[in-house]
Amino acid sequence: MSPLLRRAQAAPDHRPGTGPRRLLPRRPRTGRTPLPTIVVLLALAGACALSLPLLGLGSRVSWGQLPHLLASDSARSALLLSLRTCLASTAACVVLGVPLALVLARQWPGVRLARVLAVLPMTMPPVVAGIALLSTLGRRGLLGARLEAWGVGVAFSTTAVVIAQVFVSLPYLVVTLEAALRTRDTRPETVARTLGAGPWRVLLSITLPLVAPALARGTALALGRSLGEFGATLAFAGSREGVTRTMPLAIYLARESDTPTALALAVLLIAVSFAVVGATTLRWDRLLAAACPGAGARATRTWPPPGAERPDPCDAPISTSTATSDATRSTPDSNGTCPAATRSTTVGPGPGSGVSTSRGEDLEVVFSSPERDVVVNLLAPAGRVTALLGPNGSGKSTVCAVAAGLLDATAGRVSLGGRILDGPEDFVAAGRREVALLGQAPTLFPHMCVLDNVAFGPRCRGLPRGEARSLARSELAAVGAAHLADRPCGTLSGGQAARVALARALAIRPRVLILDEPTASLDVSARQELRHLVSRRAREEGLTVLLVTHDVVDVAALADTVVVLEQGRVVETGETDHVLSCPGSDFTARLTGTAVLTGTLAGSPQAPAVELSAGPATHPATVPDSEPTSRTGAVHAAATAEWTAEQRSEQGSGQWPGHGPRTIVHGRPEEAIEGFQPGLPGTALVPPDAVALYRNAPQGSPRNVLAGTVRSLERVGALVEVQVEVAAGQRLRATVTAGAVTDLGIEADQELWAVVKAVEVRIVPRRAPAAELPQVPRTVGTQPSRPSRPSPSSDREQT
Numbered sequence: 001m002s003p004l005l006r007r008a009q010a011a012p013d014h015r016p017g018t019g020p021r022r023l024l025p026r027r028p029r030t031g032r033t034p035l036p037t038i039v040v041l042l043a044l045a046g047a048c049a050l051s052l053p054l055l056g057l058g059s060r061v062s063w064g065q066l067p068h069l070l071a072s073d074s075a076r077s078a079l080l081l082s083l084r085t086c087l088a089s090t091a092a093c094v095v096l097g098v099p100l101a102l103v104l105a106r107q108w109p110g111v112r113l114a115r116v117l118a119v120l121p122m123t124m125p126p127v128v129a130g131i132a133l134l135s136t137l138g139r140r141g142l143l144g145a146r147l148e149a150w151g152v153g154v155a156f157s158t159t160a161v162v163i164a165q166v167f168v169s170l171p172y173l174v175v176t177l178e179a180a181l182r183t184r185d186t187r188p189e190t191v192a193r194t195l196g197a198g199p200w201r202v203l204l205s206i207t208l209p210l211v212a213p214a215l216a217r218g219t220a221l222a223l224g225r226s227l228g229e230f231g232a233t234l235a236f237a238g239s240r241e242g243v244t245r246t247m248p249l250a251i252y253l254a255r256e257s258d259t260p261t262a263l264a265l266a267v268l269l270i271a272v273s274f275a276v277v278g279a280t281t282l283r284w285d286r287l288l289a290a291a292c293p294g295a296g297a298r299a300t301r302t303w304p305p306p307g308a309e310r311p312d313p314c315d316a317p318i319s320t321s322t323a324t325s326d327a328t329r330s331t332p333d334s335n336g337t338c339p340a341a342t343r344s345t346t347v348g349p350g351p352g353s354g355v356s357t358s359r360g361e362d363l364e365v366v367f368s369s370p371e372r373d374v375v376v377n378l379l380a381p382a383g384r385v386t387a388l389l390g391p392n393g394s395g396k397s398t399v400c401a402v403a404a405g406l407l408d409a410t411a412g413r414v415s416l417g418g419r420i421l422d423g424p425e426d427f428v429a430a431g432r433r434e435v436a437l438l439g440q441a442p443t444l445f446p447h448m449c450v451l452d453n454v455a456f457g458p459r460c461r462g463l464p465r466g467e468a469r470s471l472a473r474s475e476l477a478a479v480g481a482a483h484l485a486d487r488p489c490g491t492l493s494g495g496q497a498a499r500v501a502l503a504r505a506l507a508i509r510p511r512v513l514i515l516d517e518p519t520a521s522l523d524v525s526a527r528q529e530l531r532h533l534v535s536r537r538a539r540e541e542g543l544t545v546l547l548v549t550h551d552v553v554d555v556a557a558l559a560d561t562v563v564v565l566e567q568g569r570v571v572e573t574g575e576t577d578h579v580l581s582c583p584g585s586d587f588t589a590r591l592t593g594t595a596v597l598t599g600t601l602a603g604s605p606q607a608p609a610v611e612l613s614a615g616p617a618t619h620p621a622t623v624p625d626s627e628p629t630s631r632t633g634a635v636h637a638a639a640t641a642e643w644t645a646e647q648r649s650e651q652g653s654g655q656w657p658g659h660g661p662r663t664i665v666h667g668r669p670e671e672a673i674e675g676f677q678p679g680l681p682g683t684a685l686v687p688p689d690a691v692a693l694y695r696n697a698p699q700g701s702p703r704n705v706l707a708g709t710v711r712s713l714e715r716v717g718a719l720v721e722v723q724v725e726v727a728a729g730q731r732l733r734a735t736v737t738a739g740a741v742t743d744l745g746i747e748a749d750q751e752l753w754a755v756v757k758a759v760e761v762r763i764v765p766r767r768a769p770a771a772e773l774p775q776v777p778r779t780v781g782t783q784p785s786r787p788s789r790p791s792p793s794s795d796r797e798q799t
């Protein structure tokens, strides 16, 4: 115990908050990490450095005479000229700076140098900037001489003032905006593309609104810099009253001859700068919402709006029983009650109408991506749900991106109902394929309300605003989210956001719905809810669904067929029931809890076996009790191996067989096993209910008996998973009741016996490791992409 704690406990009263007796360190009251004192002191010194000169200036100003001093002709002329030129130069900065920042935020050869050049005018002494401008646009300058020949004189004019201001202030806007663009989340833009937005709509509706705060700040900085511009203006434009003499110049000239006027102008300049920069820090959205409540849904980020009550009476878990029940949900009325009738407008049979439209068509995806070492050929049948499974990095997202048009199917083909979406000659862009993509995160557009999010896709497809909103309302109703329509997206829970994202994907009336782990970030109940919803909506619309998931419950509940990818190749396909009950790959075996034991194939397809990799004997050389104990609860496990004849005789001789060098697992006889060849690598897949654990060596002559060591015990719901190592690094899994664990006295490092029914063990040839896989020919995929195609390796950057 620390001395401090001892003292605290020894004190007669060490209740918190009792003055000097409070010896325990004070806990921080907020979650914020406290700043070191020295940092706070330095910050105060910095604040003084910024504010003291202003105080000094204020102390010299004749405040009483201020209106009189500022009313002089020269002061008014300087002020008006400053405002005119600053507004013009700021507008020019926005027009030129936004495109420049967009280009500089991308990756291209030489972009780093370009970024340095863009910042350079910020670091130049202003007078040097003026000389540079004079050398370019002056009468004898690089361009100025030609302009003079055409009768256009730039230097020493009001235009020169604007040019000088643009030159020094443009970098402020570019740097601020470019940093925001480079670090922005690009997923909303990718989603917008998949919903059918073209480049202009993505830029104007998504990209710029998302970086609007940085644009506002950059613009304010540019305006502030223009207002204060002096050196470059003086060198390039001179000081002609009413023409080029802006406020800074007027202050400079008056500072000796007419100090009170100079100080008054200085105060005015500071006040204007303060107003301009301060305006960018205001929450305009809130002010607008307060000023015109009708605009609140689009602008405000708070919910409920002031005066409204929580909780939302319609915000209950949705019923997934019938489409109609969801479709009748609607926006609560002003009293907060949910009217029975929906305001939804349906298009055609309409979402949630319960009428199957069977829009789905066969989706075929055949491609190779040498960069990612993915070679895939798969078919998602029309109107069915195909689960795409595989370990991390196996290529699932790549398949989704290719199918959605975010990635070019190099040397391949994507077709929908026989129509080529991506092939050697054709490429249909993302968003024009009738393919909707729903990713792990809902990625709602944060600057739009829920209704506008869902109406975005239909708007991109040319639907008038009113119709798009009606369709959006009915889509929201169909997923039980009609009452969220006017909510800002930032106020939704994860489950609500997922529902809205589903409605948004379905609002474009796709034929194919691609779900790339949409339930990954949800809790159990929200996950279940979304699962039901996807299943119901896919059925109602008759959609072809490609579902990426790592959750076996998703597969069992939703999928009709399963495709398994490993190391970028399809290793297993089949009907869901078959794949789950008879997994044919390591991945599905693990997914279903089946133990995977590896070794060398032996026997024949009619009597298949796998000889496990050799492992050290770990059991002590004691004679096991040959009586199965009375506590022989035949507990079910997930793998086994044969106790060989030699091992039996070892046991008879009083030797514990341990993990002998010839641990063999026998499997179910088959008529034929593709690729079976004794001596090649093989796998024994042992389902969870095929194994019984014994504390002592079992009697009788079971074919597969395995000696092993308990390596872990883990609670799985009401049961306990026992992992038993049967060869070096190879474990069986047994799922037993907690009672059986107690009865058998199972604990870590204990030796056990496992018996596995051979008829339940599948023996399959093992797939060669990645290094031995046939390489994709390098010529494939090196074809130049058509300009409109996304680059094969650029989707991550974009997504």
Ligand SMILES: Nc1ncnc2c1ncn2[C@@H]1O[C@H](COP(=O)(O)OP(=O)(O)OP(=O)(O)O)[C@@H](O)[C@H]1O
Pocket (backbone or CB within 6 Å): 371, 372, 373, 374, 390, 391, 392, 393, 394, 395, 396, 397, 398, 399, 792, 793, 794, 795, 796, 797
């Ligand atoms: N932008 C990229 N550029 C190059 N290679 C990439 C890129 N994105 C992914 N890869 C590679 O492509 C392969 C397949 O990745 P992909 O993301 O498709 O796998 P996944 O099965 O979806 O994985 P996860 O389950 O982790 O999402 C991996 O080897 C990965 O490293």
